Amino acid sequence: MMEQILLFAVLGLGQGALIAGIALGVVVTYRGSGIINLSTGAVAMASAYAFWSLTTGFFGFTLPVGPALAGALAVALAVGVLTEVAVFRPLRTSSPLAKLAGSLGVLLTMQAGVLLIFGTQPQQAPSILPTGTTTALGLTIPSDRFVLTGLVVAIALALGAVYRWSRFGLATRAASENEQAALLAGLSPNGVSLANTLLAALVAGLLGVLAAPIVQVDSITLPLQVVPALAAALFAGFTSLWVACTAGVLIGVSQSILYYLSTQSWFPTDNGNAMPGLQQLLVFALMVVALYVRGASLPRRGDAVEQRLPAVPLPDRLLRPASVAAAVAVVALVVLPFDFRQALTNSMIGMVIVLSYVVITGYVGQISVMQLALSGTAGFVLSHLSAGWGVPFPFSALGAVLVATLLGVGAGVSALRVRGVSLAVVTLAAALAVEQALFNNTSFGGTAGVSVPPPTLFGVDLGPKADFRGLDGNEPSPLFGFLVLAVTVALGLYVAHLRRTGLGRRMLAVRSNERAAAAAGIDVRAVKITAFAISSFIASVAGTLYGYNFGSVSAARFTALAALGLIGFAYIGGITRVSGALAAGLMSTGALLPHALDKWFGIKGTWALLFGGVSLVVTLVANPDGIAGAAHRRRTAKKANSPEVFRGFTPVEAKEVVS
Template sequence: MGTILQFVVLGLGLGAIYIGLGTGLLLVHRATGIINFAQGAMAMWGAFVFAQLRLDGTLVFPIGSIELERRPPVAVAALIGLATAFLLGLLVHYVIFRPVRHAPVLAQVVVSVAVMITLQALVVLRFGPNNIDVDSLIPEDSFTLLGADIPTRELVMAAIMVLLAAAVWAYLRFTRAGVATRAASENERAAVLMGFSPDRLAAVAQVVAIMLGTVAVMLGSSLTGLNADNYTLLVVPALAVLLVARMESIAIVVVAALLMGAFQSLINLLITKPFWPQWAQSGLDQVVPFAVVMVILFVQGKRLPSRGSLQTVRLPDVSIPKFKPIPAVIMLVVGVAALSFTQGTWRFGVTTSIIVMLLALSYVVLTGYLGQISLAQGAFAGAAGFCLSKVTTNWGIPFPISLILCALVATGLGMLVALPAFRIRGAQLAIVTIAAALAIERFVFNNYTLSPPEGNPIADATLFGLNLGVREGRDLARISFSVMVLVIAAILVWMFIRVASGDTGRAFLAVRANERAAASSGIDVRKTKLIGFAISAFIAGIAGCLIGFSRGQLSAESFSVFAGLQVLAVAYLGGITSVGGAIVAGVLGPLGIVYTLLRGVFDLGEYYALISGLGLIITALLNPVGIAGATREQVAWVKRKLSRSGPPPSTVPEAPAPKEPSRV
């Protein structure tokens, strides 16, 4: 019993971090309507500044640094870290979140994901990828209870965060500004009538949220050290806590956060027991947030609150694609020429761009055409890739049967993740998919029982005796493999155009525009969503298999959550509503043509994630239709001017959403 109590108390330290992040998420959502997926990344910047000051006395800025004569005391370093968090909160609010406060949910999710990618990449560049040890702000001590040593540090951490959360609750409950913030969460006009600016209330909420999260990370990082990847993704369990509280109750956030941390700690105790199965000893604690999210959304998904706003902005228009033989032949010729006149690293970059184009196309199907926000496409691709390793090396299933079989596995997984979409959509669906992606990565890809640490080898593809392997001797990217990738991509693009231009595509667009209107016109919304997830996951699965063939073996890093989010970044940057956007995304994608150029010519490969994150922020703020969409609009404008004809090319605009009654 004493050991159980000891692990429960240890879990309160993790629960304290969840309190800080979860309370901040709730506060920002109350003030802006935005679910900030970058909450963990924003909170860790000030903590890294604090840690570096204590480590060697260096005050690190996004650009440049100052070497202090001596290390500042703990309290001074902590205040400097909080000051940088304060400035970061103001910057992010006024430059990034303020312009999208009334934008569609897709733009809000994409912007917050872009901030996450940018800050995570910036932290790695400025502070390094390794763990940084952090001085504890709380003296370490313990006492004996039920025969076990119970640490006091975790108890004090939890108490501090509970008091800070209580202060936020008092602010919302008893101050005029807090009451106005609560009123704005229902209808912004209510806050205006009270004499407050919703924008200023949002700025205050953003600053308080990031400082609260920074305190939590400063306290919690003394337990395990600071790591950019881990603390960025701690937002996932914090999002689960937010949903348990129905995005409304700080008290429930506090209780749920402490219970979540304690339960995850108990799982770490259980996996050490002899009766625990070996295959479930890795990553199970990361499955808990996903399970919590699924249960909450199924039970009360339709009762989760949404925020009233002063206006609504349309999603980008979608052009119905048409198959044009001549442009298709030209594109194929260009592709073959690009593969034929390159070699080595450059040909591999072109080939990878074609594969990333397919992964981006899966986003076009699901997010661009169906309007469902998924952050799990990388996990679908990874599931197919790891399955490919098993079926080719263990079972000897030949190509292309192995390719199709593994893509169907990804399809089944995608349809499973699609089930919550029957009840929820928008940012809440994004929470489900990122939680699913993290659970799959930690429980499957990082599970050494299922995925050996030495890698997952994949046998080369052969067809009618022709070797389609990617490497042979010194040739790192054989032309036969690259042409195979191009042919598969051409077939999938043709299939997508057929689907998108037919009745199924029109059903997708109807659901995207207005689900109630689509249902009233006879469209089976659930079936349409299921088909969309299935097609999207199948395309992602094919891309994952091709990534496997191109690498020869796979590891968990090949399909991490961050890798999937980077593809989302370039998909939105290229234009998430068109095949042309997917092609642009392929060119810009990880390890693709632009990456090869940055690394090989300019020696800037390590800056790729930062550049893609900043590019996504700029695109989401200034040009929501992406590069391909903007190009298409310019071409249409020129054609109208030349022909002096008024109407633009046929597009399917976003139908206005039904207005909900205002509540004051």
Template sequence: MNEILLFLLLGLGTGAVIAAIAVGIVVTYRGSGFINLAAGAIAMLAGFSFWALRTGELGFTVGTPLAVALTYAFVIVVSVAIELAVFRPLRTAAPLAKLVASLGVLLTAQAAMLLAFGTSQHPQPTIIPIRVVRMLDGAVPLSAFVLSGMVVAMTVLLWALYRWTRFGLATRAASENDIAARLAGLSPNELSLTNSMLASLVLGTLGIFAGSVAALDTTTLPFLVVPALAAALFARLTSFTIACACGLGIGMAESLIEYASTKSWFPTSEGVAWPGVKELLVFVLIVAAMFLRGASLPMRGELVEQRLPDVPRPKHAVKLAVPSTLLCAIALVVLPFDFRQALTNSLIGTVMALSLVVITGFVGQISVVQLALAGVAGFTVSHLAVDAGIGFPLAPLAGIAAAVVLGLVTAVSALRVRGVALAVVTIAAAVAVYNFGFVNPTWGGGATGSPVPDPHLFGINLGPNASYRGLDGNVPSPVFGWVALAATVLLSLLVVSVRRGTLGRRMLAVRSNERAAAGAAIDVRNVKLVAFGISALIAGVAGTLYAYNFGSVSADRFSVPLALSLIAFAYAGGITLVSGAVFAGLIAAQGLVPYALDTWFGLSGNWFLLFGGVVLIFTLIQNPEGVAGSFYRTAQMRRKRKVELTESEPASVS
């Protein structure tokens, strides 16, 4: 019993970090209506600021008090910049746009720190004394008690501030009814800005003091936002005390799993305890809470939805597909091997973006799990080929089927959860699948990855190592590029046919208003399940192509940061259009545009990640339809003006 209590106390440190991020999320949401995926990234910025000031990384060193003061000033300036440049212009935007905007902030902050300080962990100077407290036949770091005490104190102060002060009452009023608050003389913009600065103080405190608990790098703090989102979701994004308590509880529960992993009965693989069990626990908790507390249809207060990007009916799809396909097929032959590989990567990225067009663009369901579904298909192909000797085409068919099954399992959450809450569920699912599935040697490839042999059909090699090597005679072979091109074209036409058909109209009805759709005799449940199934099938095809393209599958190719960047690029391209998916494929990681920029101008992946984050934010503010949507709208306006001019000519002549 003492051991269990000891590990509960040991979990206070991590729990305090999760709780602080959760409280920061709640503060931001109450003030501006944003679920801030960048909350952990702001804490990361504070941590790097404090570290750089104390270690002389900036060319000078300052004392601890001044470093703390300057760090607070820095995060406040950052929060004001984010509020004025991102949150305020999108205050009345759709929840999807708000969520993706915070994702853009996350990508921008992460890329900036990668460019400035690299990928390695940095030992952060600690303010909390490095001591332990002897108790329960063990030792607990003093930092765990101090940090958790600080978070609890901040939570109590925030609770009192919002409950007993005029500012708190005004924030509550503005969050419940923006128009009524304006009529009462309140300024929602000023309240949002003040709340953003308060959230930055909470997160800045975390970044400064978390050095003894969390590693200072570009991934640890930013992606602790996932369990923090779970805690905030349990609190309905409104209660500071519940968010704090759940954050501490999640940290202690994860510590208990660490304790269990030391026992002989805990499952192991290659002599090591199964990884990812903590992330799986977070996912299960979120799904259970959302399923029990969610509703099959939105409540009356959720009926009014701000305008989502338009979903125009595709025209001339085949006419456009034929020349584009021929041009791409020729390019796969004449391009040098490295650009040929980048073009193939873009084709696979296009397929991945198509899965988001169906589930997010057509149905309005914000799913982050699509890349994980692709990974499931890829690892299935590898294990069947290597362990069971099952090759092409049965292995990819089985991989696609596995992706569809997991996609439908995930879709069960969508039956009672929607909007940004669904996004949180699927983020947790992506993290769980990555850590419990792909990193785990039992199911995935572990640290070394898992090989995938070339696909052969009737004795013909269809893979990157096929005998025909294009004009330059190098691998990868254009043959596999043609396979990827054929899959991309066929799936694009599938998505076009879905949009044009009855199913597409039902999807749009569900996206627009679930209650109205149900009133029109549309089975909302079945429409969502079918949409998740089609989207998972497309993602499964992308996963099998990815596996054959690289000759192996590894966990890092399906990580959560890549999943988030995929959504960012898909939204920037045009989340509701097939042409938007093509644009997203061109600018996706390892795609044609990033490779060309790196080759010609020396812009590395981190520079492109920074560029992508900034462009994503700019696109959301200036053009919510995306790049392809903008081109489509401009073309429509030109056609309309041309028709108007044509119709007016006879009258002018007469």
């Protein structure tokens, strides 16, 4: 058995080298610009696809290995330039959360671009590294694992030497520690950031090409390698290249050994197969350990400007706009054709889950990627309670919401010391672990889906197949739409009213400055736990509505990439406002806007993903407050220019009001 463990440990060097290379890219980017680049794995994906296409004649011509490798690296550098110039540089004065969301927009855009060009079929790229074998300790091992690992170690050593002894390394450290002093010394923080971004893209692109034959080339595997790479970067404190490299290689080795152990007869199984998601659970556990060892916060940077979070204006009217919107929705649910009626219902469910982001991210300033995972948990628990145990509505829904809310609160309690982008990194790993280990486990969920009986109350069917079918007489029934509408309006009013309460003001104080809030007598821990509870409750309600809407719950609907896309839509709509949640819901998967684009213009699926990624970047750069924020500013400006505002003011006083 020890020989087999050793063999799988060596085989894991290939994936470990890829993780280490992406981790090096993450650290280099953070050193240069202070941005945790979630799209580093996507750069490796783009380079791998470019190399495969150039060597296989995908574009109608075939290049030798050398020119194809040069072309793939040129693609990586081009992506780096575009990312820096179009995203990172305009966001240099933005908050860390906005910068993280910007890199998310790049990830979504690149993934959609690859899907549109190359499709969904995984590809096997040709190998540049030696394809022979080596005999060591009585084991026959592919030589490429040793070569790839040695190359990554050499890259780490070379980068370490550059940062330690070169003028470029000194400039990078100076810009990181004090941008103002660096500017006075004649250094350009923008130039330093660009150089580091290009260096990170080159490393990630090279490793993507070299490791492609070991891990398959597709639009999911390579981009998500950034998650274990982030664990390695956490161990490195986002500063140490050597620690990031070592941790990345060891993570890959550990995952390979864990895979071997999961195939043994004594290891717990899922319906006769190896337990799913163990490697993702390992990465999440390692992140928790890294935060405990290295501390919960990232190294602070000496930025030259103040970093501003999106504004959270106080809502002035609630009942009137809510009543008008509800009335319009009621009429639409009856009058619209069945497909648009379904899209409207999907939109409202999307609005509900985005409301959970308004609370946890908009009000408290914490990016939690677990919200969609909590929705999925509620949906699967609902299926077990109602279909498995026969618990009737509404008790089955309440039980599912309670279980998922407790899970969210537990995650919040365990992450009390984690804040901001650190929380986003950890919850991304947690969401991926829940997706793979829980949702893909057939005893709990499964990719085939589990059924959810329709909600009935006092013998009245309230589900999508109820007798009342609207004007066209087709499913889904408007009755279920009315149920979803009532829940959406109630939760929307609550979240808007929360901003007016003392708890809402304490949330904003914690978002602004946790230490200052604590000094003012605010219990920061209690505020965070309460925010996690409210946000988890809202996300869980969305999960139960989803289950009733489709009559089943499937793991494919609650992936980590889908969660990232949902965060993107939340930022586009306006993540600090309830009206932003309404806009985001209309853009979410299966909602009115995607359905209309599909039916009227044939724009579907991947094109919608591309639209979301590009829109997220444009929104963050041009309008950080989102669609709802822009509308609020226009209304405020209109009121400021109204003659009624200046009645009783002198001309000088009126001028001061406008300014």
